[in-house]
Amino acid sequence: MNSPSFRNWQSVQDEVLRRIHAREWKPGDLIPNEADLAQEFGCARTTVNRALRALAENGLLDRRRKAGTRVAAQPVAKATLDIAVIRREVEERGQKYGYQLISHAQAVPPLAISAAMQTGARDPLLHICALHFADDAPYALEDRWINMHVVPDAGGADFQQVSANEWLLKHAPYTKGEIAFSATSATANEAAVLNCPAQSALFVIDRLTWDKAQAVTKVRLIFAPGHQLRTLL
Amino acid sequence: MNSPSFRNWQSVQDEVLRRIHAREWKPGDLIPNEADLAQEFGCARTTVNRALRALAENGLLDRRRKAGTRVAAQPVAKATLDIAVIRREVEERGQKYGYQLISHAQAVPPLAISAAMQTGARDPLLHICALHFADDAPYALEDRWINMHVVPDAGGADFQQVSANEWLLKHAPYTKGEIAFSATSATANEAAVLNCPAQSALFVIDRLTWDKAQAVTKVRLIFAPGHQLRTLL
């Protein structure tokens, strides 16, 4: 059986994947180098490189210069979550999106907030609370602090109509951010707003975004009971 | 100001990022085509392509043949989570890892499990419960079902010593999987094992992996209170 010739990087990738799954190359194994594979597959080294690089980005291969390429011993599953605007998230489930502003004011934030955002302990920030609906049922509660020094325009925005979630994406660019997922027990207030029993276990997303060295906004999204965030591996 | 010449794809990427952040190219805008950019930057089109492709993979650009490249209107934040083996997760926090098997038996699973795994309603599966520790405190509770038709070797494995979590990664390859994050309220049993009050809000990861068309394993990881899953954007 002479090599059936793999002429594009996708098919090279598929063949490498096949060998990994078939355990011809086991976790931890060193695989042949690019030049050899290229010859075996009857294609250019660039093509093999492209395929292997893609697999390495997905965490299935470990590559190091000179040391060579080996099958990842512990294939760190890279779950790529798409965190979209809430409106889109709801609409993509085929539900009707609704939005209601709860409060909107300048205030000096709790220390935990100003510390995380690295703003002065007495600097006022714009504080916004809003509720997102899916088919008229509460979907998520948004509790957000905005650094007005970084986003001065936010003062003039009409958060009755457009959610801060959406407005910021369009008007406030960020260079980096961090995101955390956790669970929280519903406070009396949260339970009332989300229309669920107090103490319910709720799924939470905390996000903090930065523009260079300045914090742009910190937001906590608390989802109604039963919410799941899913993705494929 | 003559172009300072961007000679590698990283610097091209940086420059494109700068323009996006500086709003020279706003969300939704069509940006110049690869050939033009290549000329402007004084590099080959291949290099520009590499840079733009990487940005598109990160969701910052939308590219379509002939239609061109535009800045993503709603930069769907792609959070890439690294789901590692629990032992590594704990050790990377600088804590001591511990593991204890709770139960290990063949049993006919609840309907919800056999349905999700698409096994026969009366087919027995291998059921494993175990507890992971960090610095001697309960860290996560693992509740797992294994399809022994797909992983026959699992019968002989010593799950007293090695966690199923780890054993499977090494011995059972999978071709695809799904993962879901949510919150749950601690049952009396869970509370006892995790050493926390009943009704505590707990963070949960559900994972189901497949080898081709057959389910390999379905696992629920319930974390001790306060657990956060974090990543950078």
Added chain:
DNA sequence: AATGGTTTTATGTGCATACATAATAGGCTG
């Protein structure tokens, strides 16, 4: 045997060129 410098090697990247492919735009025909 420890040390430090040099060679070797596998991956990483850039470039010029060619062709493939998707999708729009434009033109032709009825």
Added chain:
DNA sequence: CAGCCTATTATGTATGCACATAAAACCATT
């Protein structure tokens, strides 16, 4: 004007070549 066909265009990718770079392996010196 609707419908179909064709030309155009931007991205996608394969190739051969060259050189860059990291890191392991080797060797010589002390």
